[in-house]
Amino acid sequence: MVRETNRYFKFDWITIILFLLLVGFGWLNILSASHVGSDINYFDLSQPFGKQLAFIFLTLILIVLLLAIDAKFYERFSSLIYMVSMLSLVGLFLFGKNVNGATSWYAIGSFTLQPSEFAKTATALAVAKYISDLNTDIKNFKDQIRTFAIIIIPALLVLLQNDTGSTVVYAGFFFVLYREGLPKTYLTIGVLVILLSILALKFGALLTVTATTLVLVLLRFLSKKKLSILKSIFIIAISAALSFGVQFFYKSILKPHQQDRISLWLRLEKDPEKLEEMKRTFAYNLNESEKAISSGGLTGRGFLEGTRTTGKFVPEQHTDYIFSTVGEEWGFLGSALVVILFVLLLIRILHLAELQKSQFSRVYGYGVASIIFMHFLINIGMVMGLIPTIGIPLPMFSYGGSGLWAFTILLFIFIKLDSNRINEW
Template sequence: MIRETNRHFSFDWITIIIFMLLVGFGWLNIVSASHVGDTVDYLDFSQPYGKQLIFIVLTVALIVLILAIEAKFYERFSSVIYIIALLSLAGLFIFGKNVNGATSWYGIGGMTIQPSEFAKMATALAVAKYISDLQTDIRTIKDQINVFIIIAIPALLVLLQNDAGSTIVYGSFFFVLYREGLSRIYLIIGLSGIVLSVLSLKFGPIITSVIAGVFIIAQHVLSKKKPIILQPILIALVAVAISFGVKFFYENILQPHQKDRISLWLRLENDPAKLAQMRRDILYNLYESEKAISSGGFKGRGFLEGTRTTGKFVPEQHTDYIFSTVGEEWGFLGSSLVVILFVLLMLRVLFLAEQQKSQFSRVYGYSVASIMFFHFMINIGMVMGLIPTIGIPLPFFSYGGSGLWGFTILLFIFVKLDSNKINEW
């Protein structure tokens, strides 16, 4: 053990400083997006920015608690934390509060708590614990199925609460499993499934099945190492099943607003009148967001000077569309700075993860980086119109105590695990 006097300096301060910059800059943009009137009372706790300031102060206490707990606690009790997270998700079906069509919150007094924001951390701990207990790569089918189940249970519970955005984030664990020995065939299967799904919705399952069949036959003919004839037949049958299954899921399972968003993204609607109505109802947020970002130019309009932000043209701007405030008031320079800070944070976590002595810490570190990457990529892509509208917050930026605390716990557990690597020789 190193001397106790150096204990407080063993934390990775680069990670902590980037975190502080993101939280601080995020709060300034929440002020811009939610203030009312010409002057701003920064201590007005009735406004979202005032409430977020309380959340930030409580976050400091939360960080102190996380770093004060012995690092081994998180590994030893990871299964307990995971089970508690599952129970909190299941409890929503009985005690949950419905907000915007999703039953994802507990109402406690005058505030709400979203357990799905903490379930990602719990799942990361459970995945890290399971893989580290194997003491080897996850190459056997049994181990792969078990770890998939660990990830799928909370994802399914969140999906049943009509929170598709948070469900998609669980796909980030693929990167973690790939790092720990998952065969690249799963990557090929996943990408193929996405392509088949898009083609099936765009051109129909029959045409998609024909295209897939031609591709599979061509690949079989051109392959130097000929597989047995049964293999391409099975692959073709799976492709057909996916093509028709996706179409059925789209038409019979998805909610109308979910179908409309996908329809707009893939340009599936042919009726001009209905298309115009869908654009007014669904793309209003996106159009206003794009206008706000483009109006910022290179340097931005300045803090509290964004006309579209102060005019409240962009709905939900202090939550899911917070990046549009960055674009308008801080311009290309400010937006680039935010992107750089997020990239630096994720790269720093990945770098530290590779330095870990224990597999548990490494797997958990990769989980942290992957979850943040999915949130970052989807939120900014949504705000800029690159992907369909999905309700998912930008880490450390979007308004909300659950999101801020969930990501803080996720990140600082890894900071603690990394410090333990330094303290134990």
């Protein structure tokens, strides 16, 4: 039975308010990072802050449309949405516009659209649809392969367009699968692969294999449940193949600028002078971003008062490096507030996901949280130099219509699905 009274207004307003706060605060920082001169025309469409204001206005219209559509539509047509999205990614190879080495945009005059941003929502819907099917059991190996395929297809298409940042985001779907019963073995293997890869790059393949062998020997003597010799040899062989394979991939496959990013992150360059030179030349964006954040101190320099921001020292500051503006002008307290807002949004989404009566809505909710979390983690980590530099926007914060609309669609589909739960007795 559906409530008739105010049924169209039963939405989770906490999530909506958090979204609006992030969008509004993001626009203020885009204004700081992109304005020129003392006189500011907020509606100047020739400037990023003016365009973003127009994008926000269109976003409000988009929200109304998303919430007006029947909740069952998103589940019923999820497969079609996914297929159309994949076709849009394939079409980029024929009609895409190359920007900064990535063929990720369709250009219609001065207007550009990035379909990879919307593909994440389509993938979240498709994964939710497949897992919630009565014939699907995520503990079954065949169903696992099919689910992985749904995730890997868009990830590979995006990777072939040279958009590494968006590709990495798809790893977040493993959190969704883990919640739905994916065996812990996959998570354990994933963590070990990442750890071995980092160790191989940092200390060398031979030393990594040697360390792996010593650990297995110690476990054989100290553990009550002993691994067989054949299993131990198999693990060592896999460790060797992975370690030497990672080194080969790093040295022979990756492009020089990609090698430099990893080298800076892991501090592979031992000479301090060369390391500083790399920071000043190749990692200029990161270097200036770190200076801008550190100059903010506890309370920041004040809105529109950041010297490095107004001086345009940080390239792409209104897009991927927007968090450096927060750090300089709003300081540690402002940066902490942004982090808290994102954490509250993620916690709220996960809380609502657990309340869902349908598996489709729950799985989709976890997909929404995972995508936002990956963007949040990678962008802020990148800006602060904690992870390698990867071009990826901060959700609801960074400049760009495609990103803002994609995250709006992603989030408000879930809000609509959740309202279906609220409106039922």
